[in-house]
Structure formats: C-alpha cells, structure tokens
Amino acid sequence: xxxxxxxxxxxxxxxxxxxxxxxxxxxxxxxxxxxxxxxxxxxxxxxxxxxxxxxxxxxxxxxxxxxxxxxxxxxxxxxxxxxxxxxxxxxxxxxxxxxxxxxxxxxxxxxxxxxxxxxxxxxxxxxxxxxxxxxxxxxxxxxxxxxxxxxxxxxxxxxxxxxxxxxxxxxxxxxxxxxxxxxxxxxxxxxxxxxxxxxxxxxxxxxxxxxxxxxxxxxxxxxxxxxxxxxxxxxxxxxxxxxxxxxxxxxxxxxxxxxxxxxxxxxxxxxxxxxxxxxxxxxxxxxxxxxxxxxxxxxxxxxxxxxxxxxxxxxxxxxxxxxxxxxxxxxxxxxxxxxxxxxxxxxxxxxxxxxxxxxxxxxxxxxxxxxxxxxxxxxxxxxxxxxxxxxxxxxxxxxxxxxxxxxxxxxxxxxxxxxxxxxxxxxxxxxxxxxxxxxxxxxxxxxxxxxxxxxxxxxxxxxxxxxxxxxxxxxxxxxxxxxxxxxxxxxxxxxxxxxxxxxxxxxxxxxxxxxxxxxxxxxxxxxxxxxxxxx
Amino acid sequence: xxxxxxxxxxxxxxxxxxxxxxxxxxxxxxxxxxxxxxxxxxxxxxxxxxxxxxxxxxxxxxxxxxxxxxxxxxxxxxxxxxxxxxxxxxxxxxxxxxxxxxxxxxxxxxxxxxxxxxxxxxxxxxxxxxxxxxxxxxxxxxxxxxxxxxxxxxxxxxxxxxxxxxxxxxxxxxxxxxxxxxxxxxxxxxxxxxxxxxxxxxxxxxxxxxxxxxxxxxxxxxxxxxxxxxxxxxxxxxxxxxxxxxxxxxxxxxxxxxxxxxxxxxxxxxxxxxxxxxxxxxxxxxxxxxxxxxxxxxxxxxxxxxxxxxxxxxxxxxxxxxxxxxxxxxxxxxxxx
Ligand SMILES: [Zn+2]
Ligand SMILES: [Zn+2]
Numbered sequence: 120x121x122x123x124x125x126x127x128x129x130x131x132x133x134x135x136x137x138x139x140x141x142x143x144x145x146x147x148x149x150x151x152x153x154x155x156x157x158x159x160x161x162x163x164x165x166x167x168x169x170x171x172x173x174x175x176x177x178x179x180x181x182x183x184x185x186x187x188x189x190x191x192x193x194x195x196x197x198x199x200x201x202x203x204x205x206x207x208x209x210x211x212x213x214x215x216x217x218x219x220x221x222x223x224x225x226x227x228x229x230x231x232x233x234x235x236x237x238x239x240x241x242x243x244x245x246x247x248x249x250x251x252x253x254x255x256x257x258x259x260x261x262x263x264x265x266x267x268x269x270x271x272x273x274x275x276x277x278x279x280x281x282x283x284x285x286x287x288x289x290x291x292x293x294x295x296x297x298x299x300x301x302x303x304x305x306x307x308x309x310x311x312x313x314x315x316x317x318x319x320x321x322x323x324x325x326x327x328x329x330x331x332x333x334x335x336x337x338x339x340x341x342x343x344x345x346x347x348x349x350x351x352x353x354x355x356x357x358x359x360x361x362x363x364x365x366x367x368x369x370x371x372x373x374x375x376x377x378x379x380x381x382x383x384x385x386x387x388x389x390x391x392x393x394x395x396x397x398x399x400x401x402x403x404x405x406x407x408x409x410x411x412x413x414x415x416x417x418x419x420x421x422x423x424x425x426x427x428x429x430x431x432x433x434x435x436x437x438x439x440x441x442x443x444x445x446x447x448x449x450x451x452x453x454x455x456x457x458x459x460x461x462x463x464x465x466x467x468x469x470x471x472x473x474x475x476x477x478x479x480x481x482x483x484x485x486x487x488x489x490x491x492x493x494x495x496x497x498x499x500x501x502x503x504x505x506x507x508x509x510x511x512x513x514x515x516x517x518x519x520x521x522x523x524x525x526x527x528x529x530x531x532x533x534x535x536x537x538x539x540x541x542x543x544x545x546x547x548x549x550x551x552x553x554x555x556x557x558x559x560x561x562x563x564x565x566x567x568x569x570x571x572x573x574x575x576x577x578x579x580x581x582x583x584x585x586x587x588x589x590x591x592x593x594x595x596x597x598x599x600x601x602x603x604x605x606x607x608x609x610x611x612x613x614x615x616x617x618x619x620x621x622x623x624x625x626x627x628x629x630x631x632x633x634x635x636x637x638x639x640x641x642x643x644x645x646x647x648x649x650x651x652x653x654x
Numbered sequence: 655x656x657x658x659x660x661x662x663x664x665x666x667x668x669x670x671x672x673x674x675x676x677x678x679x680x681x682x683x684x685x686x687x688x689x690x691x692x693x694x695x696x697x698x699x700x701x702x703x704x705x706x707x708x709x710x711x712x713x714x715x716x717x718x719x720x721x722x723x724x725x726x727x728x729x730x731x732x733x734x735x736x737x738x739x740x741x742x743x744x745x746x747x748x749x750x751x752x753x754x755x756x757x758x759x760x761x762x763x764x765x766x767x768x769x770x771x772x773x774x775x776x777x778x779x780x781x782x783x784x785x786x787x788x789x790x791x792x793x794x795x796x797x798x799x800x801x802x803x804x805x806x807x808x809x810x811x812x813x814x815x816x817x818x819x820x821x822x823x824x825x826x827x828x829x830x831x832x833x834x835x836x837x838x839x840x841x842x843x844x845x846x847x848x849x850x851x852x853x854x855x856x857x858x859x860x861x862x863x864x865x866x867x868x869x870x871x872x873x874x875x876x877x878x879x880x881x882x883x884x885x886x887x888x889x890x891x892x893x894x895x896x897x898x899x900x901x902x903x904x905x906x907x908x909x910x911x912x913x914x915x916x917x918x919x920x921x922x923x924x925x926x927x928x929x930x931x932x933x934x935x936x937x938x939x940x941x942x943x944x945x946x947x948x949x950x951x952x953x954x955x956x957x958x959x960x961x962x963x964x965x966x967x968x969x970x971x972x973x974x975x976x977x978x979x980x981x982x983x984x985x986x987x988x989x990x991x
Contacts, residue, residue: 131917132926186795187968194794198918207798
C-alpha cells in the first residue's frame, strides 16, 4: 500500500509529464502483479462500486472526530475536498496496517458494500484508526469514488508500454474493454509481443497549424492550390474498420469504446480495411450541426441511454481516407484521397458517417467572406489544405492550416466570488461576471482562469474587503472590478437569468483602466447571438 | 466590577479606561503591541508599549520617531489606572499575550500564539482571566499540526537528498519568526545556509536579542559563487518565481506554513514540497489554551472566528466572533508582507 500511496503523492506533486512517467514506471517495475493490476485500474479511471453514501461518511467521520456535523461542513468549505476533509478530521492511530493495495481493496474496501450499516461503520473506523494521513487520504478517495491524480489512461498505457518494452498501441489494445484487475490480467499485459498486426492500430494524426488572422492569405500562394472545409468544433476521431471490428480513436489517442453506438453501427457498413479521419459532431437528422454544448452532454458518458441518443444524435463528418482495402494510402496527394473518400461514402446514403463538404471559391477574398459566417454554422472557421499534400505525421508546416474566427470579447463586472477547489482552495478564484441590463447588473458567465498569481492575490484581497453578502460559499462583492472576457460561442439559454450561455468563457485581462459603467450591456451580447433557429 | 475593559472599534481593540489600543489597525495616540508582525505592529502611532524581548524586532519594523516603552514578561505597568503586563505567547521572539487588570477584572489579548516548542522564543504560558480574546487563524478541526521534530526530519532529509543530487534548496517562509524557527531546526552539517535580505535582517535582530542561531550568509553579500549546489536558501514566499531565484541554478523549492496542510494550497503554490509548520495554534491547542485560561467569556479574532465561536457556544461557553477588517484568517496576507 505504501508504494501506491507514494506513487499517488509523486504524481500529485508534479505537473511534468516526464516526472509522472518516471514515477509510474518505477511503481510498475517493483509492484506485485496483484497490486499493479488495481493501480492500473484506478489510474485508468476505474472506480469501486459506491459502498457508503456521502451523507453517512460525513456523519460517521464527524462522530469519530467528535465534532458537530456543521463543523465538518465548515471544514469542507475550507479544504474543498471531502476525502481530504475526512482524512484530516478523523483521529488516526499510531500504527499503519501493513497490507498491500490489493489486500486493502479486496479485504477491507470492497466488503464494505454489502455490509450492514453498523458493521460498515466499524469497518470504516478501523480503516481510519489504522492509517496515517497520506494513506488515509488515498483510501478515502477510493471510497468516495473521487480518485483522480492528473494522469490519463494514455499516460498509464505509455508507462506500462515503456516499462515492459511493448509497443504502445499493443498495450492500448490490451487495456481495451472490460477487464478484471487481477494478478493474471496484469501478467498478461507484460507478455512478449504477439505476432501479426493489431486490427485496432491507428495512424498518427496529421495536425494543422493556426493561420494568424492578421496575415494576408495571398502569402500562401495561389488559392487554387488549396481546398477549404469548415473547421468544426467537435471531437477529432480516427475510425478504423478492420477484421470485422470497429475502433474509434480520439485525437488524444484514446480508444472510445461503446460511446458512439450510431457511428459504430454505421461503420459496420464500411468495407474491411478502411480508416477514416474526421470530426465527431452532434447533428440533427436534417444534417444541421448542433453546438458543442449539445455534444458535451454525451462526452464523458461511458454508457449512452436511448433518450440521450435521441436528443443528441451524433455523426462523423469524414474528411480524409487513410487506408483503403487494407492499403495505407497516406502517401497519395490529398486530391486522390478525397476522390476515393467521396466514392466510398457515396455508397453509404443516410448514414451517420458523412463527408465533410468542400467550400468552393475562386479567390481568397471569397473565403474571407465565407469564414465570417462560421459562427452561424457552429463552425470555428475554415480549414485550408494543400491539394497536392500527402497525409503527414504530426504537425507539418504549410500543408494544413486552421483559420479560426476571432473569439468574442466583452468587458464585464465581477459581482460574485467563490473560493477555488482543489488547487486553489482558500483563495477567491472563481468569479461570476455581469453585464448591464438598464441599470441592473445581470450575471452571465463564470470564469476561473486567465489571471496571473499576483492578480489572483489582489482580487482575493479585494473580495475579502468588499464583501457585501455571503450566500454559503459565495460572496457578493461591491461591483468595481472590470475584466475583459473572451468566449468561443454564445447561445440562447432558458436556464440562465441573462437568457444567454457562453462557451469557454475566460479572462483575457483585468481592465484596471475601466470603471464598471464602461462594461458592456446585455444588448451588446444579444447582438452576438446566431439567428434564432426554428425549433 | 466593570464588565468590559476592551471593546472593538473601527481602529481596533480599544481600552477606554486606559486610553490605549491593542494592535490597532491605524495610527493612534497610544498602542500596545503584541508582536512585531506587520498586521499587529502598525507604524504611525505616537507611543508604543511592548514586551522587552520584542524590542529589536519592533525597531526593525517601526523606525519612525515614536516613544517606545518596553517591559519584561511578567512585570506590570500602570497605564491610565489599568494594570498592564506581558506574558509569553510562543509565537515569535518577543510575542506576548497582553494582560489587562482593573479592579479585579482581568482580560487577556492573546495576539498570535502557539503551544508547541520553539527554540527561538519563550514558550507560551497560560494566563488565567475573565475574558480571553484569542486569535483563531487555524480554528478548524482539520488543522492539527504534526510533531515539529518529525517535520524537521523531513526538511533535513529533503535538503540532504537535494545536496546529493547537486541541487540548491529554496525554503520559503515568513521572514520574521518562521525563518528563524526553521533555522533552529536545520541540520547544519548538510551544507551552508544563505538568506534573503528580509530574512537576514530579522536574523540579525534575533542574534542581537541574544537568540543563538546557526551561521547564515546574506545572498546579496555573496561576491561570486560558481555553484549553489548543496546550499539551502531561506527566502520570503514573494520571492518565489522571481528573477532573484535564477542565480541558484538547479534548485528545488519548498514552503513552510500551516496552510501546507491543505492539498489545494500546497499545489497552488507550485512548489516542489510543502512542510506543515506553523507558529499559530492548531485546533487542539486552541481548545487547550481556552480551557487553561479558565475564561468565562471568549472573543475570537482573525480566522475562522464564526465557526469557533459557534462551537464554543454549543459547549456552553460565552463566545463571540469579533467583526474584522481585511484579514480573515489568511496567513497569506501575513507571509506575503
Ligand atoms: Zn504573527
Ligand atoms: Zn497575525
């Protein structure tokens, strides 16, 4: 258990990928297979079945620590994390139980689920009494299901692959699907590489460079050498159809399994030995693309219900063909690949896999005008691709350009502040901003990021000395500070008092030169809304 | 018997009978000062009264022409008919609890204090009173300090490991008090110790006051140094991430503060390590101190005042959270000065 606790704290203490990788490798190199299996499970985001409700946990912890429940809640506000609050609060014993991670999980945590309340309470008190703070914190994280330590499944895969000298895509394949965290399973991860190509193996993605909005497009050369498509705001994917199976990889090179059933179904119609590159988007049946906010309702859902699938259907807009009839065609020029792609998809009418249309133009100027309408299409701008370029690896210069529209910006007034959680507990870092509606300030966006550490300290001090009212953790402050906010999208929302919702709001800068009167109005924001869509 | 010797006014705790303030927020005619931290010892007053061992530290902070009076711990002085005496608070060198007595009524202002041992200042002593006015910067039950000897071991181990890797250690803590306490815990056999200017000044004031500290060298006085590998530098937290730290080359950073108990603050500081070491009372010591004072009324200042007052009231005590100005328990305000 101590090794795993040390690993957790090592991962927690750094933001550097290399240091995380080293810590993971060191752990996997030395851990027993049974423990390493559980570690892999938790680090990849696996959770234990909920065994005790948060309410009971709070109650029992307060009892054990001999403090009233409200004081536990008060402490929770200061700490910002329930597992941490409880581990700090309860009284521990001097000795540490010597069990390994797998023994802890299998003999002490999992059995809590089926226990009668009084026994579970005893089990928990026993855990608290036989742990020191570091281990107790990790165990409470596992019990509350909030175990997160800033590593992705992909990073764990990389570490395992590197440590056991296995190709990363082979390791990713082995970690696919449902598996039981057993010693046998972990040993099977380590076995020497098998023969034969892996059907799931993706190609490296070709990534685009951003074209600076202020640069004249003429410097790219002749516009006939380029093709243009919408740049969508969805999930970039590689869809693989091989050996009668379908695999969908995200750009983070994460295998997304069972999350997009309609795409998987449509892909089953593709001939074997096909690999597509495209953007996964929420779209109506008539083909109209929905906003990212809609797609977000499905992101992060490991299982999708019927209702959600009906409300937010998704499509894959394919824009490149990398493999055809089992042959890697990435070396062909874009024009040839495009032709093949069009031919292939023309055989799949009414499918959830469609082709991303081209935007024809006779001059750069035409594209400049078309790009301005991106927002009304729920697109982020245009993609410009050289017609004669092959599909390159990584981020080559000069063949693919993303040409985004500028973000919206407004000046808004800070009216509420709340303490941050986790990394920023104890400082007022979460702000709500408002704009004017006649002589009233209407809140319309929350933003956390964008200020420097020094500015955060200054705002924190301002909040503390200009609090007018306190609502639980939220403080209303004298409306004095003006900040410039940028956001990527804006839409109508009946859930918000202001009637609008913004996408990715963030602080661009603190406008110390502006007074609250100078902030924008709700009218200004409404003017940015896309034209009302018929329901 | 009079009910109240002290009352809270916009300028701070005021004793009308004696005509003086204790740790006023603004310049006043006559100030009694519990200790030399900037949120307690404000410049601009005409007369200051403080405990004798805080003399050199206070002079460092309050250089202007004012009238200073210092009395030793335990001795009393008559101020406008009120008997005033100072008692060790264990917070930093010269820190005191201020005891006021008038016709049998006794009130004590704790200032900042801690019950743990600290080689650089006199240990806290309980003072029996009718009313205790206590700080509660860390007045929540999640704050329970680990044994400082254990933390000292961790700091030295961190330093030793860094020295072996050829790194320099940057240890951040408040310039007055915290840095000297850290100094007293360091294992000087590991390597040389350097100081940031503000820390060095405070160290000198400690030495002049008769506190023996390990040798330190002011970073700014170092002519040339090819490598800082193996050295430990004591600096103020505001220096973190500034160009001042660049000279040390390959280094590892750590912060020493009670707030390091919380993962969020630890991570936000973006330092390699966080050591839980505080000069304030934690939850159990706060409760112990309140019991030891035998006070029938407790007023709370600085920190989680509302929570502590409510907790004490539920235990049947007479407790009140005093309103306060800008400081609400964030030691940040203090250690960033
Ligand atoms: Zn202090
Ligand atoms: Zn203080």
